[in-house]
Amino acid sequence: MLSIFLRTIILYVSVIAAMRFTGKRQIGQLQPAEFVIALLISEVASMPMEDSEIPLLASLIPISVLISLEIIFSVINLKSFRFRKLLTGSPIIVINDGKLDQKALKRLRFSLEDLLDTLRLNGIFDISEVQYAIVETNGELSVLEKAQNRPATASQVTSDIKSEPIPFSVINDGRFIRHNFNNAHTSEEKILKHLGKKGLHPKDIMLMTADSQGNFNIIKKE
Amino acid sequence: MNRAWIAAGLLVLSLGMCIFSYGTLVKSCDEMQQTIKTIKISAENGDDDTLQKCAEDLKKQWGKALKFFSAILTHSHFDDIDKSINDIGKSAGENDKKALGEQCDEAIYYLEHLKESESFSLKNIF
Numbered sequence: 001m002l003s004i005f006l007r008t009i010i011l012y013v014s015v016i017a018a019m020r021f022t023g024k025r026q027i028g029q030l031q032p033a034e035f036v037i038a039l040l041i042s043e044v045a046s047m048p049m050e051d052s053e054i055p056l057l058a059s060l061i062p063i064s065v066l067i068s069l070e071i072i073f074s075v076i077n078l079k080s081f082r083f084r085k086l087l088t089g090s091p092i093i094v095i096n097d098g099k100l101d102q103k104a105l106k107r108l109r110f111s112l113e114d115l116l117d118t119l120r121l122n123g124i125f126d127i128s129e130v131q132y133a134i135v136e137t138n139g140e141l142s143v144l145e146k147a148q149n150r151p152a153t154a155s156q157v158t159s160d161i162k163s164e165p166i167p168f169s170v171i172n173d174g175r176f177i178r179h180n181f182n183n184a185h186t187s188e189e190k191i192l193k194h195l196g197k198k199g200l201h202p203k204d205i206m207l208m209t210a211d212s213q214g215n216f217n218i219i220k221k222e
Numbered sequence: 223m224n225r226a227w228i229a230a231g232l233l234v235l236s237l238g239m240c241i242f243s244y245g246t247l248v249k250s251c252d253e254m255q256q257t258i259k260t261i262k263i264s265a266e267n268g269d270d271d272t273l274q275k276c277a278e279d280l281k282k283q284w285g286k287a288l289k290f291f292s293a294i295l296t297h298s299h300f301d302d303i304d305k306s307i308n309d310i311g312k313s314a315g316e317n318d319k320k321a322l323g324e325q326c327d328e329a330i331y332y333l334e335h336l337k338e339s340e341s342f343s344l345k346n347i348f
Contacts, residue, residue, distance in 0.1 A: 021225070053297040057239070064236045071229035 004052055011045045014060055018067045023074075031088050031138055037070050088137040095133035098146070108135055119143065167209035167217060174203045174221070184210035191216075243294045247340055250287040251333045254307075257283060258333075261310060262326040265319045277314035280307060299339070303332045 018041060022034075030038065044062045048054040077084045094104045094115060105115065115133070118141040124130060132144045154161050168180040170191055181187055194216050195202065207219040257280045264273035284307045291300050306329040313322040339346065 021228075055293050055295065055297075057243075057294055058296070061236050061239065064232045068229040068233035068236070071225055072233070075226040075229075 004049065007052070007056055008049050010056060011049055011059065014063060015041060015045050018063050021067055022070055033073075033087060034070065037066055041066055091134045091136050091142075093132060093134050094141075095127060095130045095143075097132075098128040098130055100127060104135075110135060115141070165211035165213050165215070167211045167215070169207060170210045171202055171205045171208035173207075174205060176202065180210075183212075185212045185214070186210045243290075244340055244342070246290060247294070248337055250283070250290065251337045254280060254283050254287065255330050255333050258310065258326045258329050261314065262323060265314075265322045265326075268319075270317070273314055277311055281311055295336075295340075300336060303329065303336065306332055 019038075041063055044059050044066070048056050048059045073083075073087065077087060092104050092108060094101050094108070094110065100112075100115075105112065116127075119125070119127070119130070119133070122141070122143045124143060124145065129145055129149045130143055131146045132142075134142045136142055166183075168184040169177050170180055170184055170186060171177065176188060176191070178188070191208070191210070192202070195205070195208075195218075198218070200218070200220070204220055205218060206221045209217045257276050261273055261276045261280065264270075264276060284304075288300075288304070306325055309325045310322065310329060313319075313325055
């Protein structure tokens with residue numbers, strides 16, 4: 001049992017390292033091939049956890065091979081359009097100018113109910129309101145509504161648009177987040193000076209954010 | 223791009239480990255098969271000194287191989303080998319030459335089977 005405990009720790013670390021090594025994509029954004037790789041890795045990793053007869057190497061070698069191939073293929077994917085098309089396919093238009101492409105739906109084995117469900121989830125209840133609906137390579141549906149049905153954007157309403165700076169955390173639970181100082185165009189001195197004016201100490205702060213225009217927002221600890 | 227090179231390195235390392243482990247397995251099996259053949263011949267010729275020495279060598283070779291096999295093979299794959307090599311040691315100790323011949327043949331067969339099951343062949347791939 002002790003060996004299973006140790007094996008589980010080794011496999012846990014290996015799987016986490018392998019998944020970190022492949023990159024930051026979320027499960028929802030995985031391509032079908034990447035999703036299958038993730039499933040395979042979990043399956044291969046679980047075998048020696050359950051059965052102490054199976055050596056750890058019988059799991060670690062397939063994991064490293066799968067991860068290596070995944071990374072090498074993703075690099076080739078970036079470089080070669082043909083390879084990308086072969087591996088992930090192409091996006092397919094299923095609604096064009098309010099008209100349903102039934103052949104495309106059949107080719108995708110996408111039922112009308114699936115399409116209508118996804119449109120409703122996007123807030124569209126009438127196919128004729130859709131300019132384009134495209135089934136992406138990961139199976140998700142991207143929808144562009146016709147211009148007359150789209151909500152107005154800020155640039156359509158006013159010409160006086162200012163870019164909004166992003167607030168960055170500079171203190172989290174009383175600790176400085178120094179790697180955000182450059183992004184927020186601030187420094188420890190500026191933060192301490194601002195806190196000093198309010199009679200606060202960094203230890204009193206739950207969250208403090210700063211943006212590039214010198215605005216601070218403070219949430220004190222309770 | 224660095225990641226791709228690391229991945230390529232990892233792939234080569236994995237392949238290297240597989241080739242090395244197969245090479246070491248074949249080498250260990252060959253050595254043990256040779257020792258077992260010598261045990262069998264010694265038993266047939268009544269050469270007790272060589273028989274006892276080889277039985278001792280086989281025990282050492284198996285002890286060394288067992289650690290390596292445990293790291294690369296499913297344990298049930300070499301249970302039969304473990305049993306027949308232990309039987310050879312027991313029969314050699316008791317000087318039971320009749321049983322020894324059969325046990326040696328059995329051990330040689332199991333070792334050969336292990337080599338075959340790990341070899342890089344179409345039969346094993348598919």
